[in-house]
Amino acid sequence: MTVFRELNTPLRTIMTPxxxxxxxxxxxxxxxxxxxxxxxxxxxxxNETMEMLRQVFQTKNQWTFPIDGTSRSGIEAxxxxxxxxxxxxxxxxxxxxxxxxxxxxERNGAEIHTIETEWGQVFDQDExxxxxxxxxxxVLAIVHGETSTGCMQPLxxxxxxxxxxxxxxxxxxxxxxxGTEVKVDEWQLDAVIGGTQKCFSVxxxxxxxxxNERVExxxxxxxxxxxxVRTTGDAVDVRNPIQSNYFDLSQxxxxxxxxxxxxxxxxTSMLYALREGARIVLEEGLEERFSRHxxxxxxxxxxIKAMGLTLFNDVTWKxxxxxxxNIPEGIDGEAIRSxxxxxxxxxxxxxxxxxxxxxxxxxxxxxxxxxxxxxAVLSALEAALIRNGASVQRGxxxxxxxxxxxxxxxxAVMM
Amino acid sequence: MTVFRELNTPLRTIMTPxxxxxxxxxxxxxxxxxxxxxxxxxxxxxNETMEMLRQVFQTKNQWTFPIDGTSRSGIEAxxxxxxxxxxxxxxxxxxxxxxxxxxxxERNGAEIHTIETEWGQVFDQDExxxxxxxxxxxVLAIVHGETSTGCMQPLxxxxxxxxxxxxxxxxxxxxxxxGTEVKVDEWQLDAVIGGTQKCFSVxxxxxxxxxNERVExxxxxxxxxxxxVRTTGDAVDVRNPIQSNYFDLSQxxxxxxxxxxxxxxxxTSMLYALREGARIVLEEGLEERFSRHxxxxxxxxxxIKAMGLTLFNDVTWKxxxxxxxNIPEGIDGEAIRSxxxxxxxxxxxxxxxxxxxxxxxxxxxxxxxxxxxxxAVLSALEAALIRNGASVQRGxxxxxxxxxxxxxxxxAVMM
Numbered sequence: 001m002t003v004f005r006e007l008n009t010p011l012r013t014i015m016t017p018x019x020x021x022x023x024x025x026x027x028x029x030x031x032x033x034x035x036x037x038x039x040x041x042x043x044x045x046x047n048e049t050m051e052m053l054r055q056v057f058q059t060k061n062q063w064t065f066p067i068d069g070t071s072r073s074g075i076e077a078x079x080x081x082x083x084x085x086x087x088x089x090x091x092x093x094x095x096x097x098x099x100x101x102x103x104x105x106e107r108n109g110a111e112i113h114t115i116e117t118e119w120g121q122v123f124d125q126d127e128x129x130x131x132x133x134x135x136x137x138x139v140l141a142i143v144h145g146e147t148s149t150g151c152m153q154p155l156x157x158x159x160x161x162x163x164x165x166x167x168x169x170x171x172x173x174x175x176x177x178x179g180t181e182v183k184v185d186e187w188q189l190d191a192v193i194g195g196t197q198k199c200f201s202v203x204x205x206x207x208x209x210x211x212n213e214r215v216e217x218x219x220x221x222x223x224x225x226x227x228x229v230r231t232t233g234d235a236v237d238v239r240n241p242i243q244s245n246y247f248d249l250s251q252x253x254x255x256x257x258x259x260x261x262x263x264x265x266x267x268t269s270m271l272y273a274l275r276e277g278a279r280i281v282l283e284e285g286l287e288e289r290f291s292r293h294x295x296x297x298x299x300x301x302x303x304i305k306a307m308g309l310t311l312f313n314d315v316t317w318k319x320x321x322x323x324x325x326n327i328p329e330g331i332d333g334e335a336i337r338s339x340x341x342x343x344x345x346x347x348x349x350x351x352x353x354x355x356x357x358x359x360x361x362x363x364x365x366x367x368x369x370x371x372x373x374x375x376a377v378l379s380a381l382e383a384a385l386i387r388n389g390a391s392v393q394r395g396x397x398x399x400x401x402x403x404x405x406x407x408x409x410x411x412a413v414m415m
Numbered sequence: 416m417t418v419f420r421e422l423n424t425p426l427r428t429i430m431t432p433x434x435x436x437x438x439x440x441x442x443x444x445x446x447x448x449x450x451x452x453x454x455x456x457x458x459x460x461x462n463e464t465m466e467m468l469r470q471v472f473q474t475k476n477q478w479t480f481p482i483d484g485t486s487r488s489g490i491e492a493x494x495x496x497x498x499x500x501x502x503x504x505x506x507x508x509x510x511x512x513x514x515x516x517x518x519x520x521e522r523n524g525a526e527i528h529t530i531e532t533e534w535g536q537v538f539d540q541d542e543x544x545x546x547x548x549x550x551x552x553x554v555l556a557i558v559h560g561e562t563s564t565g566c567m568q569p570l571x572x573x574x575x576x577x578x579x580x581x582x583x584x585x586x587x588x589x590x591x592x593x594g595t596e597v598k599v600d601e602w603q604l605d606a607v608i609g610g611t612q613k614c615f616s617v618x619x620x621x622x623x624x625x626x627n628e629r630v631e632x633x634x635x636x637x638x639x640x641x642x643x644v645r646t647t648g649d650a651v652d653v654r655n656p657i658q659s660n661y662f663d664l665s666q667x668x669x670x671x672x673x674x675x676x677x678x679x680x681x682x683t684s685m686l687y688a689l690r691e692g693a694r695i696v697l698e699e700g701l702e703e704r705f706s707r708h709x710x711x712x713x714x715x716x717x718x719i720k721a722m723g724l725t726l727f728n729d730v731t732w733k734x735x736x737x738x739x740x741n742i743p744e745g746i747d748g749e750a751i752r753s754x755x756x757x758x759x760x761x762x763x764x765x766x767x768x769x770x771x772x773x774x775x776x777x778x779x780x781x782x783x784x785x786x787x788x789x790x791a792v793l794s795a796l797e798a799a800l801i802r803n804g805a806s807v808q809r810g811x812x813x814x815x816x817x818x819x820x821x822x823x824x825x826x827a828v829m830m
Contacts, residue, residue, distance in 0.1 A: 004463055004694050007444050007687055010456050014449075019680050022449050029422050030445040030684055034429070034437050034618055036762045041425050048419055068620060069484040069661060070679040076661045099642035104660045197680055203449055205483060205620055205682030227514035243658055245519045246484060246491045262767070264485040265434050265612055267620030269445055270685065272422055279419045347451045352677070 012341075013368075015377045016349040017147035017175065017322045017361055019197035019204050020368035022273075026202050029276035034268040038260065045275055046256065046266065052278035056177065056286070057192060057210045059184035064210035065256040066274055067247070068267045071174040071195035074207025076104050077247035078170055078191045081219055082139060084240035085109030090137040090167075092116075092123050094153065095146035096352045097172060105141060108243060113137060119149045119354050122317045125157040132165055139168045144182065145175030147198075148352050150313035150324035150361060152176065159188030168214060174198065177208070178281045179293050179321045179365055184210055191215050199293070199321060201366030202277035205270045211249070223250035225261070293320050296364045296374050299401040303378040304362075306400035307385075308393045312359045321369065324351070324359045328390050333357055336384045344380040374401055427756075428783075430792045431764040432562035432590065432737045432776055434612035434619050435783035437688075441617050444691035449683040453675065460690055461671060461681065467693035471592065471701070472607060472625045474599035479625040480671040481689055482662070483682045486589040486610040489622025491519050492662035493585055493606045496634055497554060499655035500524030505552040505582075507531075507538050509568065510561035511767045512587060520556060523658060528552060534564045534769050537732045540572040547580055554583045559597065560590030562613075563767050565728035565739035565776060567591065574603030583629060589613065592623070593696045594708045594736045594780055599625055606630050614708070614736060616781030617692035620685045626664070638665035640676070708735050711779045711789050714816040718793040719777075721815035722800075723808045727774045736784065739766070739774045743805050748772055751799045759795040789816055 014021045035042040046065075053064045067074045079101070083089060089105045091098060093116045102112050113135045117123055132140060140162055145152050155171060162169040168190045173182045177192075179199030184192050191211035197204035222242050225234035242248045246264065254261035281289060297320045304311060304325055312324035327333040333350060337360070340346045349361040362377060378397040385392050403410050429436045450457040461480075468479045482489045494516070498504060504520045506513060508531045517527050528550045532538055547555060555577055560567050570586060577584040583605045588597045592607075594614030599607050606626035612619035637657050640649035657663045661679065669676035696704060712735045719726060719740055727739035742748040748765060752775070755761045764776040777792060793812040800807050818825050 004467060007447055007691055009447055009450055011448055012450055014451055016451055019449060019451060019683060027446040031442040032422055032424055033426055034434060035424055035427055036429055036431055036434060039762060052419060070682055072679050073661050103641045107658050107660055203682060203684040204680040205685050226518045243522050245522055246488050264487050265619040267485055267618060268434060269618040270620050276422055347454060
């Protein structure tokens with residue numbers, strides 16, 4: 001029998017579109033001894049986390065809580081709880097995670113309608129609205145930040161249009177929440193799913209979601225309290241019951257709400273992590289946090305360009321926390337990534353589908369989004385490219401980044 | 416805007432049937448900085464965890480890995496991946512968690528057949544086999560340790576009988592894994608779900624599962640690789656596709672197996688916790704760990720009886736890690752539980768359904784299963800009962816527990 005040793009991991013600089021480095025305060029919070037799930041000290045933590053998440057989502061929605069699973073579990077919980085067999089759903093696709101929405105929706109027997117655009121593009125909102133008029137779906141499901149292409153879909157007109165046409169607007173904001181504006185109430189989004197392992201800088205394993213009364217009303221019509229905890233007055237037979245127990249939002253409401261009806265056993269340590277992560281987001285301030293993401297994005301973009309490389313997503317709809325770099329002709333993208341990890345302990349990402357082998361994706365999210373990491377990834381990338389025979393402008397990347405961070409010192413050199 | 420303070424939790428003695436106290440080494444492991452999910456250092460941790468889980472499940476099954484969700488997510492992943500609409504499933508029910516199996520199975524459109532026995536009883540295995548002969552189900556789904564009643568169902572004959580009748584045997588071993596024998600291979604169980612937050616002493620948030628080639632073969636017939644990561648040769652149209660993306664074991668195999676196909680983002684810190692928890696279980700030794708659970712069980716049982724209380728589950732089929740105590744006539748069970756928590760910082764559990772208000776459930780699981788905790792719960796319970804006007808044998812409970820732990824010192828007093 002093999003004897004296994006204690007956990008002993010290398011320390012990495014993680015500059016991918018997630019999972020990213022976890023804030024040390026979050027790591028520390030996870031080592032807190034646990035509480036029972038119905039301990040009043042614990043239910044208070046549940047309530048506090050809901051309140052903090054509301055602020056991050058910029059919403060007044062009562063139902064704002066995490067699903068106990070990774071980000072896609074949040075998407076599945078929302079879609080499974082809303083969609084019944086035969087329901088029409090419209091999904092605009094501009095990258096891999098649009099496809100994921102179709103995968104999840106079709107497992108619920110929904111009738112899938114898609115519109116697609118080339119990877120690297122986003123949709124004009126009017127084009128989506130036209131498709132809504134044509135398809136007349138029950139649900140519009142759309143990705144906000146598409147990490148596979150580094151693009152961000154504008155959403156501000158869609159919620160209003162959905163409301164006028166009696167469509168529910170479901171948004172995957174896994175990549176954008178806590179990194180850039182996700183204005184749930186102002187944009188009139190009906191259900192939004194966030195991620196923890198990206199701009200939140202909390203480990204993967206929970207998916208904060210929020211939804212409004214329009215969704216709540218629909219859930220109420222599909223609600224069934226489970227045998228074993230059911231009491232008189234609870235509905236037993238319903239039309240179109242939700243096809244998952246674990247992801248049944250109508251039951252989860254009774255667990256997160258005042259009824260406190262036993263469902264799963266809440267993932268205590270992950271909740272501690274999420275509470276601390278949300279607290280740190282709010283302590284920094286949403287505006288300040290979004291500005292920080294834009295600052296480091298600029299430093300990365302300027303550094304990459306100064307090196308002589310080109311950006312795949314240097315567009316007005318660029319996702320601020322993911323910079324996609326075209327792999328130069330003749331260079332093996334994976335050899336560079338291996339060298340970054342093996343020699344420098346730095347991780348950047350490749351991509352999927354039509355972009356596989358064509359771009360690198362450099363993330364700058366949450367705790368990973370800081371100056372030291374930007375300098376580290378730029379200098380290591382330059383060194384690895386030189387080592388692999390690429391022609392780059394030597395020494396320019398860090399100067400360009402310094403120009404973003406410290407323009408005054410540039411003046412001094414020039415004078 | 417409310418300003419939230421840092422996490423500040425009371426320290427509890429948790430003597431419930433879960434979640435229980437987490438081993439401090441596991442808490443520490445969770446504060447390890449994270450790795451990317453495809454970092455070779457991380458995939459090695461995935462592989463090591465699979466190997467350790469195989470040892471805990473006493474199986475050679477290749478497919479032994481955690482689902483990223485709480486225990487019931489593991490149950491749902493197994494049942495959803497196996498059951499297609501119209502499939503017959505037989506579920507023997509002897510407490511709340513048998514009902515949960517029906518809840519999950521029926522959401523998959525399965526045809527549910529149940530046999531029930533009174534809460535507090537278990538089934539004669541021959542009775543279950545007779546029902547299998549009558550119903551001829553595709554799946555037998557059964558709970559091993561029913562924490563709602565403190566009873567443990569013998570399973571050793573069922574797997575063999577299932578194999579003879581070409582039935583898949585699915586076992587919920589959430590409460591028993593790492594606390595008492597769960598011999599997956601010897602008992603010929605086809606799929607088994609364990610829990611982390613009970614005898615494993617890892618926080619809730621992952622569900623280790625294992626399944627054999629019989630299940631794998633069935634999954635292969637339902638397998639679909641998702642759009643966005645699909646390549647040539649992957650099946651596109653299948654009969655009876657699995658109705659969940661998140662819980663699709665055929666896709667999860669490609670993530671945990673050598674293909675390493677992107678699915679969800681593994682819950683890094685929970686995996687660190689599970690790896691450390693499994694390592695601690697194996698370091699202690701399965702036999703030693705099971706003996707420890709029986710030793711403290713005995714001390715609790717003797718202490719309770721010496722106090723003058725009676726046990727609900729003083730039966731040969733008692734679940735070793737849960738002791739159910741009849742609430743004495745005229746005593747408000749909830750008042751006692753409140754006093755234990757409020758004055759002593761000790762949590763014990765109430766129960767569900769027909770046993771609600773009739774019994775307390777005292778757990779002794781994993782790291783919570785230790786001498787100090789047994790003494791603490793017995794002395795606090797005695798004090799709370801006296802304080803609430805119950806007639807108890809004063810001072811006898813701890814003596815009875817000491818007789819279990821240290822019989823020699825009793826002799827000295829008697830001489």
